[in-house]
Amino acid sequence: MxxxxxxxxxxxxxxxxxxxxxxxxxxxxxxxxxxxxxxxxxxxxxxxxxxxxxxxxxxxxxxxxCTDGPHGIRPEVLWDEWTADYIQTYVDGQKLFYFPNDKKNNKDTWPFKTDFYLTLNLAWGGDWGGQKGVDPSALPATMQIDYVRVFQK
Incomplete structure (x- = not known):
C-alpha cells in the first residue's frame, strides 16, 4: 500500500x-x-x-x-429486469443478456422461484492475511448497510 x-x-x-x-x-x-x-x-x-x-x-x-472518471471506464447505465417470465440485463440501453422462464417448474432450468438472501462480500484481498493471519482487532465487529434498494413492479 x-x-x-x-x-x-x-x-x-x-x-x-x-x-x-x-x-x-x-x-x-x-x-x-x-x-x-x-x-x-x-x-x-x-x-x-x-x-x-x-x-x-x-x-x-x-x-x-477525466473524460470517464478517475476510476476508469464504466458503463453509463447497468440494470437487470427480473420478472416471473424472464431475466434480462441491459448496459447503456442495449440488451446484453436474456434468460427466459421455460415454465416447467424445474429448479434446474428456472432456479429463481425460491427465497433469496442478500450476501455482501467484504472483499479482503492483497496481503491482508499474510503468514500470521488477520488480526481481528483491526477489523470492525459489524458491517453496517444503510439500505438496499429493490425495485418491483
Whole structure:
C-alpha cells in the first residue's frame, strides 16, 4: 500500500503534464509527495466526483478532470429486469443478456422461484492475511448497510 499511493499520485500528476508539456520533473513529484498530508493524498486517490480528483492548490497541483472518471471506464447505465417470465440485463440501453422462464417448474432450468438472501462480500484481498493471519482487532465487529434498494413492479 505504501508504494501504491505514490504510484497512483504520480500517474495522476502525469495527466496535466501530458497536456501542458514537461512541467513536472521526477524531483518535483517526489518533493511534492513529501509535502502532501495524508488527507491530501487520500483525497486525490479517492476523487471528489465521478469525473474529477481535487488538486492541492498550496502545492501547485491542479484539479484533475477525466473524460470517464478517475476510476476508469464504466458503463453509463447497468440494470437487470427480473420478472416471473424472464431475466434480462441491459448496459447503456442495449440488451446484453436474456434468460427466459421455460415454465416447467424445474429448479434446474428456472432456479429463481425460491427465497433469496442478500450476501455482501467484504472483499479482503492483497496481503491482508499474510503468514500470521488477520488480526481481528483491526477489523470492525459489524458491517453496517444503510439500505438496499429493490425495485418491483
Amino acid at each position: 505504501k508504494k501504491l499511493i505514490p504510484l497512483i499520485l504520480f500517474t495522476a500528476l502525469l495527466f496535466p503534464s501530458c497536456r501542458q508539456g514537461s512541467k513536472y520533473s521526477e524531483k518535483w513529484i517526489e518533493e511534492t509527495l513529501f509535502q502532501m498530508t495524508i488527507d491530501e493524498k487520500v483525497a486525490m486517490v479517492h476523487a471528489q466526483s465521478k469525473f474529477s480528483s481535487p488538486g492541492v492548490p498550496r502545492l501547485g497541483i491542479p484539479e484533475i478532470w
